[in-house]
């Protein structure tokens with residue numbers, strides 16, 4: 001049986017942790033499995049490398065930034081291979097490119113378009129443990145090294161599990177599963193035993209960074225079963241699978257996201273084609289727009305507010321400035337002091353009043369709501385960033401999501 005295991009940064013943060021992880025990997029091999037390991041950069045090294053780049057250039061060239069960041073994963077994969085050697089097994093480490101992870105050319109947020117894992121299957125057939133550097137690939141078009149976006153090692157692992165038809169993909173991290181909220185903000189959050197791909201997709205898309213959203217998308221599309229668990233214990237974690245094994249709860253959790261900013265465009269002409277022009281421009285520039293709100297118009301103009309990743313804020317602003325003359329826009333303001341808080345649950349569809357309860361809880365906690373958006377299984381609000389913790393806890397309390405125990409996070 002083929003098992004794919006992914007170890008996040010804190011799981012391989014120092015030499016001791018790498019040796020501990022090597023022991024866990026060799027145990028899986030000893031149990032008779034073919035083992036493919038996807039590894040992240042050690043600890044916070046991706047943050048450090050990014051910081052170094054920013055000290056040299058305000059806007060580092062995307063190609064070189066990717067080249068730099070992928071070095072982090074190469075360090076951990078080689079050290080891990082050595083540690084496995086010390087355990088008496090042989091390991092072969094591969095960069096994303098060597099592992100056959102083919103992507104498009106979008107540096108910093110590349111998408112996997114194909115996987116040709118010949119070297120992996122050969123190495124497995126020779127009896128080796130395979131280690132693959134997470135979060136990276138190579139562009140078929142430009143032949144350059146690309147990265148899959150922050151948290152992208154999750155996606156490498158799930159995509160490999162799909163391509164290799166693995167029986168299981170284990171995501172080892174610093175928390176022992178998926179909780180009803182980020183346990184760092186809501187210490188009484190409850191661990192979920194199982195969650196469906198759909199619910200996990202909404203949680204991840206709403207900011208629950210325990211899994212990268214693309215990894216969940218891939219898992220759903222290819223039917224990969226995930227087990228999210230701690231590399232610091234042997235406890236079972238959370239199963240992410242097609243049909244939840246548990247009876248479906250109304251609410252699966254509360255997620256928060258502080259990575260977006262809000263753009264407010266005033267004086268937008270209220271006539272057909274204007275919104276299309278603005279949002280086509282943003283889409284062509286590969287800027288992901290999340291929530292959009294258009295106000296009722298007065299005197300032939302309206303206000304449009306929408307959220308974009310903070311990192312894309314300056315580019316979005318520049319683009320709107322260009323459009324100002326063409327379509328006739330008024331004042332444009334960028335506000336990155338916001339947070340998004342989302343309530344997710346498949347049972348919401350059939351239970352009226354969920355949004356009302358959420359808004360009442362926020363109001364009782366003195367949190368003002370600036371924007372609202374909903375889907376069939378999610379309600380999201382934008383609040384001031386300083387209110388994020390209070391908002392998450394208030395909503396979590398209102399839906400009585402607390403567990404019996406305090407969550408363990410490292």
Ligand code: ADP
Pocket residue numbers: 007008009010011040151172173174175177178179180181182183184207208209210211253409
């Ligand atoms: P790794 O480096 O292992 O990939 P990440 O930091 O990317 O780890 O993701 C794990 C973190 O995700 C946890 O430490 C936790 O703070 C955060 N998190 C956010 N939402 C949740 C949630 N609903 N359940 C569990 N962890 C969550």
Ligand code: ASP
Pocket residue numbers: 008009040041046047072134135149150151152153154
């Ligand atoms: N090292 C990368 C990051 O910190 C990728 C990952 O850990 O998944 O985002």
Ligand code: MG
Pocket residue numbers: 008151154209210211212
């Ligand atoms: Mg991660």
